[in-house]
Amino acid sequence: MIYILFACLIILAIILKLPTVKGFIGEKAAQMILNKLNREEYHTLNDLLVPDSNGKTTQIDHVVVSKYGIFVIETKNYTGWITGTENSQYWTQTIYKRKEKLYNPLWQNKGHVNALKALLPEFENARYIPIVAFTGRATLKVTVSSEVIYLSNLNKTIRKHKQPVLTQSDVISIIKKLSNNNLQDKATRKEHVKTLQNENHNRNQKIRNNVCPSCNGKLVERSGKHGKFTGCSNYPKCKFILKDRVARAR
Structure with missing residues (x-):
């Protein structure tokens, strides 16, 4: 019985290290945090798969729509030190002496914003606020001017934007259009x-x-x-x- 339990723990540890599983955990953690926002002001859409401007599709972790703008959120569940700059194509993840590269999530999220702009051309006054949120498992050492934050600061970062740019009617229309274009099959x-x-x-x-x-x-x-x-x-x-x-x- 002890050996079976030990084997199960090993299998569980391997599963939790899979990139898809780690990404799923990070997204669910962000979803729980976003659920704490005032739902009368902020409307959250999770795991959107929408057409992009190149005729392909793009997957967006979270979109929060409010009268203050459209928040486009990319979550990352990495460990180690994360280093990089605003304009570098790749960032570096360092765990002890081992280094791996990850595609600059700011560039990745810029693609998400462009896809949304192409999908919502009639909302010219919309403000798009891209946010990259890392879980607390990582230590951020990046040099950027964009919003690259820890997941624990996500709602605080969203709430600091207080200048209305959309009407309530705009917000409802945007949510409806995003929901209708979310490819779920x-x-x-x-x-x-x-x-x-x-x-x-x-x-x-x-x-x-x-x-x-x-x-x-x-x-x-x-x-x-x-x-x-x-x-x-x-x-x-x-x-x-x-x-x-x-x-x-x-």
Whole structure:
């Protein structure tokens, strides 16, 4: 019986380390926090899958609609130190001496905002407030001007915006349109995941072939103030830099 219990604990630990499971836990934690907002003022939509401007789909963790604007929230459930800048394509996750890369979540969330703008062109006065919220498992060491916060500060960050830009009628119309365009059938959602997996595979395949995944230029060895590194030959037009392994991004 003890061995069975021990085996179950090991399996549970492995499951909890899976990226999809960790992401799900982070999203649910954010959802619980957002539920504490005044529901008469703030209307939350979770796990939206909507068409983007490129004819594909984009998945958005949370959208909060209020008369103060449209809050577009990307949640991250990472451990270790998270370092990066506003304009760097990839950030770095450091756990002891091991480093991995993650696609800049600000860039990721910018894609979400653009998809919403394309979906809601009639609301020209809408203010979009992108927020990237990390759970407390991470230590943020980023240099940014955008809202990159800990999940515990999410509602405080939302409530600090107090300038109305939308009418109540606008808010109702936006919620209705987002709900109607939320793609919920399983086949579409599976296809979305498959597309992301293929894009990630193609990106890594290009890197293995010394091809820049951003512009298809050649990856070459270059020298900088911190020593030699691998970057794109099309610099400064393309600022892609290869550092360690590339983590998957949604």
